[in-house]
Amino acid sequence: MIKVVLADDERLVRSGFRLLLDTEDDITVVGEATTGSEAVALARAARPHVVLMDIRMPGMDGIEATRQIAATTGLCDVRVLILTTYDTDAYVFEGLEAGASGFLLKDAGPAELLHGIRVVAAGDALLAPRITRRLIGQFTARRSAGRAGADQLAVLTDREREVVALVGQGLRNDEIGAALYVSPATARTHVSHAMGKLGARDRAQLVVIAYRTGLVTP
Structure with a gap:
């Protein structure tokens, strides 16, 4: 069973994700977080396989939460799947560098989201087809020095x-x-x-x- 934590400050978004995930036989939602700090605490307490992480949240954002989860001893098996929009493309590379296993657009379809969770839970990387690796390359190039x-x-x-x-x-x-x-x-x-x-x-x-x-x- 794939255990998932939902981290998003929008209640309707979390409710929609939970409704979708709860219909799957191999996925269960073990907690919901509205801030990055809550996401880190839940990751430590529930030891989920995947944290579905929004970037923009009050207080600690999803990037820093990802960094803390990745740096926490004992959470090496917790994978972070970051949700982004076209408005937050600049944070994609930051998220991957912080330790995320991949990212999806927030408007991804149900099948794409479920596939992403399963891929990341299995330990593979997920790079959303609608945000190409060229994007990552562009941000990396800015750090060439x-x-x-x-x-x-x-x-x-x-x-x-x-x-x-x-x-x-x-x-x-x-x-x-x-x-x-x-x-x-x-x-x-x-x-x-x-x-x-x-x-x-x-x-x-x-x-x-x-x-x-x-x-x-x-």
């Missing part, structure tokens, strides 16, 4: 660098395997090793690193 570059990537083998670059381009394990002429299982192993060496929580973090270090350019 602070890129860690070769220093951060020095721990990787040449093959692992190739794999991280392909993850940054949005390729799945089977596509990475095809590109490098290895099996999907071998590709998955390389991804896992790269995540461990770089301290990445999931594939979303590898996408951020790939752009930030220049392995992938916008």
Whole structure:
């Protein structure tokens, strides 16, 4: 059963999400938060698989709440799926860098939302198709002066660098395997090793690193 916490300051939005999620046999809502602080407290108390996190909330916003959840010992298995709108695109990269596993637009359809929750709960990254990786690249490019570059990537083998670059381009394990002429299982192993060496929580973090270090350019 996938346990979900809903974090949004709009009651109608939370009610709509709960109504949808409660109809699913494999998903249950274990708490609702109206502020970032409440979301962090609920994550610590309920240990959900997914926190559906709005960005704009009173007091602590969703970005800082995500950062605190990701930094809390014992919550490494709690995934944050950030909800955004076109008006808050500038926060998408901030959210991923803070430790979010992906993002969706707030006007996503029911099927897209349910799929997103299941994907993130399984430990995969979710980049909404209507907000492209080019957007992440644009915000990363603005930080080019602070890129860690070769220093951060020095721990990787040449093959692992190739794999991280392909993850940054949005390729799945089977596509990475095809590109490098290895099996999907071998590709998955390389991804896992790269995540461990770089301290990445999931594939979303590898996408951020790939752009930030220049392995992938916008």
